[in-house]
Amino acid sequence: SQTIHQWPATLVQPVGSPLSLECTVEGTSNPNLYWYRQAAGRGLQLLFYSVGIGQISSEVPQNLSASRPQDRQFILSSKKLLLSDSGFYLCAWSKGQRYGYTFGSGTRLTVV
Amino acid sequence: QQPVQSPQAVILREGEDAVINCSSSKALYSVHWYRQKHGEAPVFLMILLKGGEQKGHEKISASFNEKKQQSSLYLTASQLSYSGTYFCGTVETSGSRLTFGEGTQLTVNP
Numbered sequence: 760s761q762t763i764h765q766w767p768a769t770l771v772q773p774v775g776s777p778l779s780l781e782c783t784v785e786g787t788s789n790p791n792l793y794w795y796r797q798a799a800g801r802g803l804q805l806l807f808y809s810v811g812i813g814q815i816s817s818e819v820p821q822n823l824s825a826s827r828p829q830d831r832q833f834i835l836s837s838k839k840l841l842l843s844d845s846g847f848y849l850c851a852w853s854k855g856q857r858y859g860y861t862f863g864s865g866t867r868l869t870v871v
Numbered sequence: 872q873q874p875v876q877s878p879q880a881v882i883l884r885e886g887e888d889a890v891i892n893c894s895s896s897k898a899l900y901s902v903h904w905y906r907q908k909h910g911e912a913p914v915f916l917m918i919l920l921k922g923g924e925q926k927g928h929e930k931i932s933a934s935f936n937e938k939k940q941q942s943s944l945y946l947t948a949s950q951l952s953y954s955g956t957y958f959c960g961t962v963e964t965s966g967s968r969l970t971f972g973e974g975t976q977l978t979v980n981p
Contacts, residue, residue, distance in 0.1 A: 793969075802873070802971040803913070803957060818968065849912055856967060859903055859915035860960075 765850045772870055777822030777832030778823075778837040780866050785831065790852040792833040792857035793860065794825055797847040809833060845870045872897045874961045876972035883949050883979045891944040891975045893959030898915070902935050902942040903960040903969060906953075913958060916944075947981045 765782045772778060784790050791810050795803040805818045807825035815825050822841060826834045833850055847867050851860040874895045881889050893902060901920050905913035919935035919942060927933075929952075937941045946953055956974040962972075 783944075802973045805970065808968065829890075856901070856962065857918070857920060859918045860905075860913075861915060862912035862971065864911045865897055 761852075763850065763852055763861055763863045765866060766809065767866055768864065769867045770869070772840050772868065774842055774870055775839050778835070778840055778844070779851075780835040780848055780867070780868075782833045782835075782863055783831055784852045787831070787852070787854070789830060790856060792827065793853075794833065794835050795849045795862075797849060799846075803849065807835070824849040840843065841869045842870050844868065872901075872962075872963065874972040875958055876957075876975050877974070878975060879980070880976040883977070884950055885951060885981055887979075889912060889946045890948060891957050891959075891974055891977070892934055893942045893944070893961070895940040895961050895963075897940065897961075898956065898964045899935075899937060899940050899961050899965045900907070901962045902933075903962075904933055904942075904944050905958045905960065905971075906955045907958065908955045910935075929954050934970055946977070951979050953977060954979045 762785045793808045794806040796806055797803050809815050809827045812827055822837055824836050847865050849865045850863040853860045874893050877892045903918050904916040907913040921937050930947045934952045935945045956976050958971050958974045960971045
């Protein structure tokens with residue numbers, strides 16, 4: 760069966776510090792991968808998605824970036840965090856357009 | 872284009888029914904439904920594809936009217952475990968990204 764791992768679960772970082780969140784999927788190959796962010800009490804905002812190694816589409820231009828160095832690994836990064844980057848970050852995968860998304864357990868990021 | 876969900880919140884007693892609506896101003900390829908418990912990740916419930924299908928998942932079912940660009944989620948004989956925030960997500964026929972609504976908070980009381 761397929762599983763998705765996301766870490767860390769919580770993170771408190773000072774403004775201006777770098778960020779690296781990692782997500783890996785097991786039990787499938789060539790998944791579509793996604794990074795979403797959720798502000799408290801709000802819906803999910805798509806940040807990046809990838810349909811293959813090295814293929815990244817950015818939905819929201821900001822100080823975040825994403826990379827997919829391996830088929831089942833998706834990384835979200837920032838060189839310098841802003842207060843507005845705080846939120847609940849969720850990685851997800853799907854088999855394709857005709858399938859639902861499976862989310863990782865999320866990372867709650869607080870920038871102080 | 873973000874879909875619009877209604878109502879924003881609903882409170883039920885155990886055993887009562889509820890309907891959550893999702894609408895878009897764009898032509899849709901698919902509609903997804905997810906449930907999120909407080910502090911947890913969303914969990915996929917079902918996907919409805921272009922073709923106006925209706926799907927069921929235990930006592931939770933949904934319909935998709937592609938002509939009206941609307942979907943509805945039906946919860947019958949609600950249980951305490953149904954409490955949470957329900958999100959619809961839509962994929963437009965012209966795109967591939969899944970865009971979520973703002974959610975409907977459902978509370979089921981004993």
